[in-house]
Amino acid sequence: MKRKRIIRAAATLLVFALLMLGCGQILRFKNTDSIRKMASFYDQTPNTVDVLTLGTSHAFQGVNTAVLWDEFGIAGYDLCTAAQHIAGTYYYLEEALKTQTPKAIVLDTFGMCYQSEYPTTAVGIKTTYGMKWSRTKVDAIRASFDPEKYGKQFLFEFLQSHARYNDLSYADFAPLQGNPNVYAHHKGFYCYFKTKPMELSDYAGVEGISPVTEKNEEYFGKIVDLAREKQIPLICVAIPYDADNGNVRTLRCVKELCEIKNVPFYNFVETERGLLNLDSLTDFADTSHLNYLGSTKLTRFLGKLLREQYGVPDRRGNDAYSSWEDDAAVYRAELANHRLTEEADPAAYRSAVAQDRYVIMMTVNDFTSPGNDSAAQKAVDAYLETFGVKYKYWQTLCGAWAVEDGRLTTLDPRVKNAFLERALPGRHDLYVKVTGSEADEDLRTTMYFDGTAVSNEQKGLCIAVYDTFTQSLADIAYYSTADGAFTHVALSDLADQTNSG
Amino acid sequence: MQFNSLKFLIFFPVVTLVFFMLPKKVRYLWLLAASYYFYMSWNPWYAFLMLFSTLATYLCAFIIGEERKTKENSRLCRIALVVGIVTNLAVLFLFKYLDFGFDVVNRGLTLLHLTTVRNPFHFILPVGISFYTFQALGYLIDVYRNDTQVEKNFFRYALFVSFFPQLVAGPIERSGRLLTQLRRLDEVRFDYERVVRGLMTMLWGFFMKVMIADRAAVVANTVYDDFAGRSAFALIMGTVMFAVQIYCDFASYSVIAAGSARVLGLTLMDNFDTPYFAMSVREFWRRWHISLSTWFRDYVYIPLGGSRRGKARKAINTLLTFLISGLWHGANYTFIVWGALHGLYQVIGDLLSPAKRACERKLRIRTNTFSWKLGKAAVTFALVNFAWVFFRSDSIAQAFTIIRRIFTLPDPWSLTSGAIYELGLARQEMNILLLCIGLLLLVDGLRRRRNLRFENLADGQNVLVRPVIMIALAAVILIFGAYGYSFDAQQFIYFQF
Numbered sequence: 001m002k003r004k005r006i007i008r009a010a011a012t013l014l015v016f017a018l019l020m021l022g023c024g025q026i027l028r029f030k031n032t033d034s035i036r037k038m039a040s041f042y043d044q045t046p047n048t049v050d051v052l053t054l055g056t057s058h059a060f061q062g063v064n065t066a067v068l069w070d071e072f073g074i075a076g077y078d079l080c081t082a083a084q085h086i087a088g089t090y091y092y093l094e095e096a097l098k099t100q101t102p103k104a105i106v107l108d109t110f111g112m113c114y115q116s117e118y119p120t121t122a123v124g125i126k127t128t129y130g131m132k133w134s135r136t137k138v139d140a141i142r143a144s145f146d147p148e149k150y151g152k153q154f155l156f157e158f159l160q161s162h163a164r165y166n167d168l169s170y171a172d173f174a175p176l177q178g179n180p181n182v183y184a185h186h187k188g189f190y191c192y193f194k195t196k197p198m199e200l201s202d203y204a205g206v207e208g209i210s211p212v213t214e215k216n217e218e219y220f221g222k223i224v225d226l227a228r229e230k231q232i233p234l235i236c237v238a239i240p241y242d243a244d245n246g247n248v249r250t251l252r253c254v255k256e257l258c259e260i261k262n263v264p265f266y267n268f269v270e271t272e273r274g275l276l277n278l279d280s281l282t283d284f285a286d287t288s289h290l291n292y293l294g295s296t297k298l299t300r301f302l303g304k305l306l307r308e309q310y311g312v313p314d315r316r317g318n319d320a321y322s323s324w325e326d327d328a329a330v331y332r333a334e335l336a337n338h339r340l341t342e343e344a345d346p347a348a349y350r351s352a353v354a355q356d357r358y359v360i361m362m363t364v365n366d367f368t369s370p371g372n373d374s375a376a377q378k379a380v381d382a383y384l385e386t387f388g389v390k391y392k393y394w395q396t397l398c399g400a401w402a403v404e405d406g407r408l409t410t411l412d413p414r415v416k417n418a419f420l421e422r423a424l425p426g427r428h429d430l431y432v433k434v435t436g437s438e439a440d441e442d443l444r445t446t447m448y449f450d451g452t453a454v455s456n457e458q459k460g461l462c463i464a465v466y467d468t469f470t471q472s473l474a475d476i477a478y479y480s481t482a483d484g485a486f487t488h489v490a491l492s493d494l495a496d497q498t499n500s501g
Numbered sequence: 502m503q504f505n506s507l508k509f510l511i512f513f514p515v516v517t518l519v520f521f522m523l524p525k526k527v528r529y530l531w532l533l534a535a536s537y538y539f540y541m542s543w544n545p546w547y548a549f550l551m552l553f554s555t556l557a558t559y560l561c562a563f564i565i566g567e568e569r570k571t572k573e574n575s576r577l578c579r580i581a582l583v584v585g586i587v588t589n590l591a592v593l594f595l596f597k598y599l600d601f602g603f604d605v606v607n608r609g610l611t612l613l614h615l616t617t618v619r620n621p622f623h624f625i626l627p628v629g630i631s632f633y634t635f636q637a638l639g640y641l642i643d644v645y646r647n648d649t650q651v652e653k654n655f656f657r658y659a660l661f662v663s664f665f666p667q668l669v670a671g672p673i674e675r676s677g678r679l680l681t682q683l684r685r686l687d688e689v690r691f692d693y694e695r696v697v698r699g700l701m702t703m704l705w706g707f708f709m710k711v712m713i714a715d716r717a718a719v720v721a722n723t724v725y726d727d728f729a730g731r732s733a734f735a736l737i738m739g740t741v742m743f744a745v746q747i748y749c750d751f752a753s754y755s756v757i758a759a760g761s762a763r764v765l766g767l768t769l770m771d772n773f774d775t776p777y778f779a780m781s782v783r784e785f786w787r788r789w790h791i792s793l794s795t796w797f798r799d800y801v802y803i804p805l806g807g808s809r810r811g812k813a814r815k816a817i818n819t820l821l822t823f824l825i826s827g828l829w830h831g832a833n834y835t836f837i838v839w840g841a842l843h844g845l846y847q848v849i850g851d852l853l854s855p856a857k858r859a860c861e862r863k864l865r866i867r868t869n870t871f872s873w874k875l876g877k878a879a880v881t882f883a884l885v886n887f888a889w890v891f892f893r894s895d896s897i898a899q900a901f902t903i904i905r906r907i908f909t910l911p912d913p914w915s916l917t918s919g920a921i922y923e924l925g926l927a928r929q930e931m932n933i934l935l936l937c938i939g940l941l942l943l944v945d946g947l948r949r950r951r952n953l954r955f956e957n958l959a960d961g962q963n964v965l966v967r968p969v970i971m972i973a974l975a976a977v978i979l980i981f982g983a984y985g986y987s988f989d990a991q992q993f994i995y996f997q998f
Contacts, residue, residue, distance in 0.1 A: 002693075005693045008964075008968070009693075009697075011968075012968040012971065012972060015968070015972055016971075016972045016975060016976070019972065019976055020976065020979065023976065023979075027980070121986050150986065152507070153507070153985070153986070154986070156507070158979070159507070159984065159985045160985045160986055162979060162980050162981075162982070162984075162985060163985055165981060166927065166929050166930075
């Protein structure tokens, strides 16, 4: 009887433990800009990262690892978190040096501008919860959460992550690392393809210096000391953004600290801004971050510096670094996709999308009688011809077409419950639904991507281009039958869905 | 250290394990040490207050016991009783009511156009002071009345006053029950069945606290902290949710206390028995905070004469007892009004009782039907909620504003307009709360109708039912519980009393 009870109690505890372990995995934080980034860092082959970039979102959206690789063959990794305080940065360095032996460290100094003792809880979580359990993680948590306010509750992730039951998505049930082709972080780099034209502030009239906090100064000193101890050159960089006057004064203090510590400091916010030839109308994604063009300029400068002054080697052609080549290929594909969204010439666009890696789906919302040679029909015919499809619109009696690997699938909108779909890699779903009836002359086709309507009611041809390589929706274009205008739809609203794989 | 804290989840298993491993003779010393550690986790210095209260009542009871060996109820016995009561109440007054006392005096002085006086002391209210003081006083009075045996072992008596499961929020145990059990602590054996039932009881307590009380608190706090401009619907919902909060908060503490004590082989008294199913305010008080109600009945109401000295005296005694009860809950006019309201409900109920019965007879109302009982329970619930408005408000003026808005600005359309989701809880959280309240009604209903307690739910069922219930409940609490930084940590309400 006693033995039976012990077995029963042990079995109950075991089932409970397994259940909670599974739930814990599903519920744990998986922020792409921090926790997944750290997980990916752990996946890097030991001693392969040659340039380690540390800091905030300024750095992981500024130092373009794909450009570093493509143009210099430098194996870089941006191990950063949005709004990370410099204390968190120190523990990232400590953690990174457990597995990697970089030839140089690029330190984004924006984290030293924070005046608060602790980051927000969200930033604290992003900074620390991606780290593996070790003394470093415990110390990072202590440095990130006010012990007087929160006690030790942040030491245990589940106490915080359990409340994520409201936010669960596909990504929470998938393994932390999915298909490397869809891995959106490119060695920690996040690329902004949008552009915000703006005018950068002039700091000529800003006088004085604002001190960094004692805590920031202490942790900056620790970073310098650790880098020296490991004999790794440290390069401090204030990455360009439209800083307020307070931060400009703090960065001047950072410069003084760097001089005291004998560490090079490039203040691209103020004094060395001119070195990059940035164009404020084209090179910024927003007031705080560079976009793909700006990051390319910054990275070229850093790449040259790292090669010429620090002798960071060119790893291209080395099999041990193939993942850098793979990730750079994804970046190149994304760049090509971005250029699609800017293409204004329909003929050039047709040529650009005529590639095997694209799945094209088209719908028409201007059903005229077969044989009526409308502008939309001509456009459809031109596209079909580009993809090697010999049909003519008026012959197919269709409202929607899908082209994949040169194969054509069609949809006749007059058939009841007509439905055309493409199950795409990366768990994406592209389909066309028909509403209304031909008799009532309100027949409509609507295209959906992952459940969201991507075509509107505009009369004409809607073209969706899905990239099977990056596993994302590359573009949605409209060819208007009213005025022949060729336009693109902003994909930003669908960004979450396209990145969720 | 709160029950719903990580510290307690480590503390309790350690205390239990060591308790069963130690020689039986010293178990009470271990529990005493654990209890003081538990209490000192709030403020180590306030443990001295508890020690003072313990010493004072121990010595007075000891003197009474020794004196009674020679004389029955001598003058010394009475002096010892009075000294014990006065010193304990003085400490309670100093730490709990001094600010309020100065406020009352200053209001009087202001009315007389005299200069007000400043309170030079501002003490932080020691957690649970009202509970252990009343428990100690109960013992002293019982000794004086010869209702209980004097405890000569100081450490055992200190454990009776400080026993950690019920230390800070009750139940206020009687010496006749708890002290007797503590004397037999060496007879307690590890009983698997008892431990599992104790753990299941604790789980249900945690469910009430982190799934219901702390969510309902968000609604009550949202409405009451920003009551101006709120619609009648919002104010009613805020009040009803406060009713849910205070029940689940307080009852959960008692349930966890009972479960913890049970694991350790001790039985604590029931403190709540489905109070919101009560069909009269009098019945409500037989089911709500039973340990305090019976304490006031035995040590205040009956000594005042109870119902033995005529209807008028009974009414006065009832009112007086409830006024004191209101004051016990907090040093504020709102609590006094709350107590007075409950006293009035009962006095009016008694006065109207013959007329009510006559009406029932004349109209041939079948009082034993479900619909009639439901109606009575609904009216009782409404009366109790009306009183909760005063209990939850920060001032009498706030309570009157809320009541005025409820009655003058009705907005019944809000019932279906989705306004319920605009009371501080996100839609999913509100749905979880409503679902959990449904489960609570079911469990309380089973207890009321079939006398089936939660820990006995699996009795007579397949052997797998109990582990499945426990695993599911624990998982639900851990995942969906209102704790962590995204929820404001809610302290048990009754800690402040």
